[in-house]
Amino acid sequence: MHDGRLVDMVARKTAVLDRAAAMGLDAAAVTRAHLPESVRRDLGLFLDQGRHGTMAWMAETRDRRGDPRVLWPGAVSIITLGLTYGPGHDPLAPLAQRDRGAVSVYARGRDYHDVLKKRAKALARWMHATLETDVKVFVDTAPVMEKPLAAQSGLGWAGKHTNLVSRRFGSWLFLGEIFTTLALPPDPPEADRCGSCRRCLDACPTGALDPADPYRIDARLCVSYLTIEHKGPIPRALRARLGNRVYGCDDCLAVCPWNRFARATPHEALAARPALVAAPRLADLAALDDAAFRALFSGSPIKRTGRDRFVRNVLIALGNSGRPDLLPAVAVRLADPSPLVRGAAVWALRRLTPSRTSIARDRDRHLAGETDPDVRDEWTAPLS
Structure with a gap:
């Protein structure tokens, strides 16, 4: 050269x-x-x-x-x-x-x-x-x-x-x-x-x-x-x-x-935003609807994942928490419009509920109107 x-x-x-x-x-x-x-x-x-x-x-x-x-x-x-x-x-x-x-x-x-x-x-x-x-x-x-x-x-x-x-x-x-x-x-x-x-x-x-x-x-x-x-x-x-x-x-x-x-x-711009400086409470995250999700994560890469997938993750975390006192946050998602969210809620509910009788009661009540096959399967599959 x-x-x-x-x-x-x-x-x-x-x-x-x-x-x-x-x-x-x-x-x-x-x-x-x-x-x-x-x-x-x-x-x-x-x-x-x-x-x-x-x-x-x-x-x-x-x-x-x-x-x-x-x-x-x-x-x-x-x-x-x-x-x-x-x-x-x-x-x-x-x-x-x-x-x-x-x-x-x-x-x-x-x-x-x-x-x-x-x-x-x-x-x-x-x-x-x-x-x-x-x-x-x-x-x-x-x-x-x-x-x-x-x-x-x-x-x-x-x-x-x-x-x-x-x-x-x-x-x-x-x-x-x-x-x-x-x-x-x-x-x-x-x-x-x-x-x-x-x-x-x-x-x-x-x-x-x-x-x-x-x-x-x-x-x-x-x-x-x-x-x-x-x-x-x-x-x-x-x-x-x-x-x-x-x-x-x-x-x-x-x-x-x-x-x-x-x-x-x-x-x-890359430093942790105020809402995420301290890890957010799972119960609060589980309560997010689409509008609240978009508002909370505006400008964040999390927003691109979408509310349903994110709340699915939150419910899995709730099921892993070992905290039966968090069951109310799970229970409200059993009727969520998204089957992805409902299925994760079923899994979390079964993980946290100590009473088999209570689980059977919830299962019978929700299965009656459940049409999604994946959600129905969550109620009866072996719990891992």
Whole structure:
């Protein structure tokens, strides 16, 4: 390569990264618009084994997901971006409060898609105007393999929990990308620094992370998948393992020893909102109708899941609370308009009610008018 062209490429890269830092992005690096065959092979294995569960869109976008150039043939380089959302407290503390709902750290502030995308788009506009390059911005909005690209660019490495780990930010980093037609010198990848540590594997409450097969996940068992992506009843065999986790799960992230280098997020929009600073009471969450749900979680990623799925999760948590005094919060949901909610309420009621006679009385009363087969089955299925 001609020395003058190389100097120009380095200068442009430095300008981009300096601009990213000035715009409040915590991490930025450059990689080529290419992923190795090993990434496509691992993706294919994940999909062929059905470990993506009901996330059919992952299989439908397999080709574009595995190769950035299929997604956009004009891409030459990719700017990978990171925004820290590190908590300033013990993220697992709410798990001990059985009458309250534990919400994943990433969902306690405003929707990170909006926060990160705003900064990424501003950087992309600057690149387009200043460096005369075409750009495309992605923040979990297209079939982009964000974590492999971030690892390839040196933002961190893929941990055994399958999330990115950073020496600076631990396991608390939101990711985004700017695809560009500009040729920029790539950064070197970060080495895998997990070593023999298996804390994340041992911490998983449902076995989605298999200690015998690290760096891989079965989404069908993952609490985050079950409470956010999964649209139907949560499998009975997994309900008790969810504890009081009503949205997502931080267990594997929170135990990562690299978190000791992470700081609490300096971004006000990503800090926990007042309603979620203290874990909210399950009884209050179970009482939410659609309007109240939307009002409470306006601007939050939780809103995208929808009221019915969220209240389903809350009722599972109530069933796991061991608190018969919370039965009134469960009982009112037995007549909920949503069969998904009614089914979860039946399970919670049966878990918390000490009297078989009382359960039989409730069953007879509600079964008489119940038409949904899944809800009817909840009244008679073996209780797990």
